[in-house]
Amino acid sequence: MARPPEKPPVLDDPDAPPTDEEVALAAELRAALDGQAASTNAGADASLLRALALAHEPRPIDDAEHRALVDRAVATKRTPARRSNVVRVTFGLAGAVAIAASVALLIRSSSQPDAASSAAMAPAAAPAVAVAARAESATTPVSDPSASALAVPRSTQSLFDAPFTTATATARASSGSARIDRIAAARRADLRENRFARWGVK
Amino acid sequence: MLALVDERDDARLRERELVARAQSGDRAAIGELLVMHGPGLYRSVLLPRLGSEAAAKDALSETYAKVVERIHQFTWQNVGFYPWLRTVALRVALDALRARKRLLLWEADDVAREVDAASTVTPTDQALSDRRDREAARQKVDHALAQLNPRYARALRMRILEERPREEVAAALEVTPATFDVLLHRATAALKKALAAAEEADDHGETA
Incomplete structure (x- = not known):
């Protein structure tokens, strides 16, 4: 006997005769509630019913599981958002230190000239000679006993008791240069003597 | 005190x-x-x-x-x-x-x-806040069940909220266990429909 066409289920009538589809869906829901594999729809329905139960009577979290969550959160350090700041701060600090070091070097070189080189150099050549002498003294041993024998700053007047030579036109034209040359030669000699004195070979 | x-x-x-x-x-x-x-x-x-x-x-x-x-x-x-x-x-x-x-x-x-x-x-403080949150959750469940046919609501309450055995609930509702499965399936469909309607009403209320 042919079965009459099934009507769609009447949801508002709980006791209406079920269709075959409803019976199949009901079996799937029951399996899903029992934790067995079920269709996606039945799984979603079972999840909704479990959510209903959990809202009505929420279960406490297991102590050990909770402690593990806390330990993980406390042990984890989230820094991605701050990484760029760290880079900026690092570069900023490095730059500031570099500037401070260069300023300190400049101030020191101008306020504490090396006695050996300052004594020997001409005023115009002082910074360059001072740096050269300091660089040299950094790689060579220093002998204190000879320090007292170092040349000291003094006037250049004593260099010019004798008149400059005027034998040639060139010399006359360059009399100014000759004076500078004499001063430079004297200072070079002083510098050389001072180095020997510091090395202890004087 | x-x-x-x-x-x-x-x-x-x-x-x-x-x-x-x-x-x-x-x-x-x-x-x-x-x-x-x-x-x-x-x-x-x-x-x-x-x-x-x-x-x-x-x-x-x-x-x-x-x-x-x-x-x-x-x-x-x-x-x-x-x-x-x-x-x-x-x-x-x-x-x-x-x-x-x-x-x-x-x-x-x-x-x-x-x-x-x-x-x-x-x-x-936490004690009062927890109590209010739990009460609010129960009220939400009760409100959802109140939208359903009382027979569906009873089926859901006994089987899902009270976690009573399938056969016991079927007997209480005076149906066979197989018929109870269908009843529970229908109750679930009715619940989804009620929640979806509430969501839709909420959306309309926000846009109105």
Whole structure:
């Protein structure tokens, strides 16, 4: 006997005769509630019913599981958002230190000239000679006993008791240069003597 | 009575010290605060709203991570640390509900309203807040069941909420167990329909 066409289920009538589809869906829901594999729809329905139960009577979290969550959160350090700041701060600090070091070097070189080189150099050549002498003294041993024998700053007047030579036109034209040359030669000699004195070979 | 007040004050004082230590970078102090408040937060706030233990644990973990990251932003209030922690958790739950695909008892809009309320309503301590959250959850369930045919509501209440055996519920409803399965399936379909209608009404209410 042919079965009459099934009507769609009447949801508002709980006791209406079920269709075959409803019976199949009901079996799937029951399996899903029992934790067995079920269709996606039945799984979603079972999840909704479990959510209903959990809202009505929420279960406490297991102590050990909770402690593990806390330990993980406390042990984890989230820094991605701050990484760029760290880079900026690092570069900023490095730059500031570099500037401070260069300023300190400049101030020191101008306020504490090396006695050996300052004594020997001409005023115009002082910074360059001072740096050269300091660089040299950094790689060579220093002998204190000879320090007292170092040349000291003094006037250049004593260099010019004798008149400059005027034998040639060139010399006359360059009399100014000759004076500078004499001063430079004297200072070079002083510098050389001072180095020997510091090395202890004087 | 006075002893109870003193005890509560002592607890509040200790909590304030923990917060101060936590804000100065003491991870152990943060851990103590989370151990103290986390289980209640999970049970009263996250689990009812997210509807599954897995989702609630993920949200709790995310909440803790945010707390560790942002503890320095917390300003002490007389009701303690919990209201701030609850607000962080509600925001995490809101994100989770917005990302979810399936129908749940709580909608994202419901939690969004709770987040707003958390910033305007006078904060309360954890005991009172937990009680209110639990009552609100039960009322939500009761309201959902009240939308259904009483026979469906009874089937859901006995089998799902009270977790009574299938055969026992079938007998109570005077049907066979196989017929009860169909009844439960229909009750579930009716519940989904009621929740979807409520969600739709909520959306219309917002746009109106």
